Amino acid sequence: MKSEKHSDLSPPSGNHQLRHRSVNKSPAAQAAGKLIRPAGVVILIMAAYALGYASQQPIFSQPAADVLAHSDFSGLQCSDAVSTGGVRRTILERVFGSRSPWEDFPPPHAAAILHKEWSKGWGSNAAVFEHLINQVQPKTIIEVGTFLGASATHMAKLTGNLGLKTQIICIDDFRGWPGWYDDEKSLKLVNGDSLLLYQFMQNVASANATESIIYMPFSASTALRALCEWGIYGDLVEIDAAHDFHSAWVDINNAYRVLRPGGVLFGHDIVWEGVKRAVHLFARIHGFQVRVDGEHWILY
Ligand SMILES: C[S@@+](CC[C@H](N)C(=O)[O-])C[C@H]1O[C@@H](n2cnc3c(N)ncnc32)[C@H](O)[C@@H]1O
DSSP, rough: OHHHHHHSOOOOHHHHHHHHHHHSSSSHHHHHHHHHHHHHHHHHHHHHHHHHHHHHHTSSSHOOOOOOOOOOSOOOOOOOOHHHHHHHHHHHHHHHHTTTTTEEEEEEEETTTSSSSSOOOOOOTTTHHHHHHHHOOOOEEEEEETSSSSHHHHHHHHHHHHHHHOOEEEEOOOOOOOHHHHOOOOSOOTTTOOOOOHHHHHHHHHTTTTTTTEEEOSHHHHHHHHHHHHHOOOOEEOSSSSOOOHHHHHHHHHHHHHHEEEEEEEEOOOTTTHHHHHHHHHHHHTOEEEEEEEEEEEOO
C-alpha cells in the first residue's frame, strides 16, 4: 500500500524536464538560485509575521479616539428645563398617553395575586435620605433603580412630612436581575412574569403616593436620555441599579446630565467594588469629593 501511494505522488514527466533543465543552468544562475531560496523563505517568514502583527494592531482604527469615546458622555444636548409643574405632565404625556397608570389599577388578572403591600429593599430607609431631603428641599427627585419602591415610598413620606410638593421619578425596567425570583418567590409568576412592576405600583398605591411618584419602566440609559431630551432635571438624583463597574459608570454619567445645577448626585452600595471604582473615577474627572453616609455615596 505504501509504495503504491508513493508512485502515485511521483512527479509527472513535465517536472522531470524542469528538473533536468535546472541541472543545466550556468554556475552564476545556480549561485543566484541558491541565494534566492533562503532569501525567499526569510521574506515569507517576515511577511507572515508582519501580517500576524498587523491583525493584532488597530492600525485601521483610531485607538486614541476610541478610548476617549468610552468616557465621553457630552454628545447629547439636554433641553431647557420644563417648569416644576410640567415634570409629571410631560412624563404622563410621553409615556402613558396622558392618563395616570394607576387608573383602573390593578388589572383583573393581577388583582387576586398581588399582596396589598409587600416590599423589600436594601438601605431603603437609610438616614441619608432624610439628611439630603432636609438639606436640598427637592422639587424633583430622580431614582435610578427602584425595585418594589421601598426607597421611593420612604422619600415620598419624608418630602410629604416637610410639606414639599416633590415629584419623584422612578426609573426601573422592573425585571430585577437574573435569579432574583428564585431567591425570593414571594410574588407569583404569571406566564413567567413575576409582576414586579404591578407589585411596585400596588406598594405606591398603599403608601398613598400615586401623585408624588411617577415611574418610567425602561432601561436606565434610555429613560435618562429621554429626561435629558425632555428637559426634566432632578434636584436629587439617586443611583441604585446594577452594581458592576460599567453599569454604574454609565448610570452615573447619564444621571449627571439630568442633575439640576446645585443639585446632589448620590447612590447606594459604595461597598460594591464596581460602584466604588466608578464613583471615584467620576469624582476625579469632574472635581468632586466623595462622602460616605452609611452605605451610600454622595458627590460634593
Ligand atoms: C437594588 S434594586 C433597587 C432597590 C431600591 N432602590 C430600594 O432601595 O428599595 C436594583 C433595581 O435596579 C433595576 N435595574 C438594574 N439595572 C437596570 C437597568 N439597566 N435599567 C433599569 N433598571 C435596572 C432592577 O430591576 C432592580 O429593580
